[in-house]
Amino acid sequence: xxxxxxxxxxxxxxxxxxxPKHKPLAEDGLHDPDLPGVHMLQEPGDVLxxxxxxxxxxxVDWNKAVRDGYIExxxxxxxxxxxxxxxxxxxLPNTGDAKVVRFPHLEHSEWLDCNNCHPVPFAEExxxxxxxxxxxxxxEYCGICHGAVAFPLTECSxxxxxxxxxxxxxxxxxRR
Amino acid sequence: MTTxxxxxxxxxxxxxxxxxxxxxxxxxxxxxxxxxxxxxxxEYADVVLNRLSEAADMAPVIFPHWFHRVRFRCKVCHSDSxxxxxxxxxxxxxxxxxxxxxxxxxxxxxGQIAWGLxxxxxxxxxxxxxxxxxxxxxETSGPGRW
Numbered sequence: 496x497x498x499x500x501x502x503x504x505x506x507x508x509x510x511x512x513x514x515p516k517h518k519p520l521a522e523d524g525l526h527d528p529d530l531p532g533v534h535m536l537q538e539p540g541d542v543l544x545x546x547x548x549x550x551x552x553x554x555v556d557w558n559k560a561v562r563d564g565y566i567e568x569x570x571x572x573x574x575x576x577x578x579x580x581x582x583x584x585x586x587l588p589n590t591g592d593a594k595v596v597r598f599p600h601l602e603h604s605e606w607l608d609c610n611n612c613h614p615v616p617f618a619e620e621x622x623x624x625x626x627x628x629x630x631x632x633x634x635e636y637c638g639i640c641h642g643a644v645a646f647p648l649t650e651c652s653x654x655x656x657x658x659x660x661x662x663x664x665x666x667x668x669x670r671r
Numbered sequence: 672m673t674t675x676x677x678x679x680x681x682x683x684x685x686x687x688x689x690x691x692x693x694x695x696x697x698x699x700x701x702x703x704x705x706x707x708x709x710x711x712x713x714e715y716a717d718v719v720l721n722r723l724s725e726a727a728d729m730a731p732v733i734f735p736h737w738f739h740r741v742r743f744r745c746k747v748c749h750s751d752s753x754x755x756x757x758x759x760x761x762x763x764x765x766x767x768x769x770x771x772x773x774x775x776x777x778x779x780x781x782g783q784i785a786w787g788l789x790x791x792x793x794x795x796x797x798x799x800x801x802x803x804x805x806x807x808x809x810e811t812s813g814p815g816r817w
Contacts, residue, residue: 524712532792539714552715553737570744575752608750643807644716
């Protein structure tokens, strides 16, 4: 665990020193600089460089970018009914000696539809979906998005964010 | 009551946690060394689509998530009640005919919401030989791998 924590904490710092922030498209290894289109596309750095920063993924704190009004992504194209959101935090406590996971419905349901997560891969009942970190790392459950599009799994503490004792207090409050 | 359940949770889970820590360390070591966040070449979450393109002598398509999520929430594309893109790279049977009929990218790239399909080179901009995949810290259950 100590080793892991060390890894997770040092790698972003290393990345900051060594790497250019956003590769130009012509050098990114995917776009072909000999094709005309590449020079007509927008450079990631010109946009992402102006949004609230993090040290992983797109190097952007996407929730903050929305909250602070930097971007206003549309929530519907077809206008089929109202857009549903839900303000409910879920605590997932089977985390061994890592901190308890807090899953915020609010931010997720602003980006995503309930049907992106319910009934697959998550049951609509707290504690009813058995999941492990290994499965998540293999791209299941939270790992469907985290590690592909949402912030990557190296950011342990953004999910494992609640001390066990605080979790117990919250749970007891909820029971009352 | 609370104390009992606490000790049950913590003793069982802690043991599991320590066992996993070691396995996780093994899994994460190559990740942290080979792909420190932010040093991957292409922008995180860029998708290469090359199921059909190269075989038809067109350059592979590059779909930038970062560019689109500045403008649209995920649910616009991925909700079943909107455009219905499956969240798995390679799982959506896209071709030019479907796009022309207004499906997938064609729901927006129609000259109304975004520029139209005549701008071949803006989508077909990838290097020949690239497999269909997503750029990430790791790849999910799609065709990608760690």
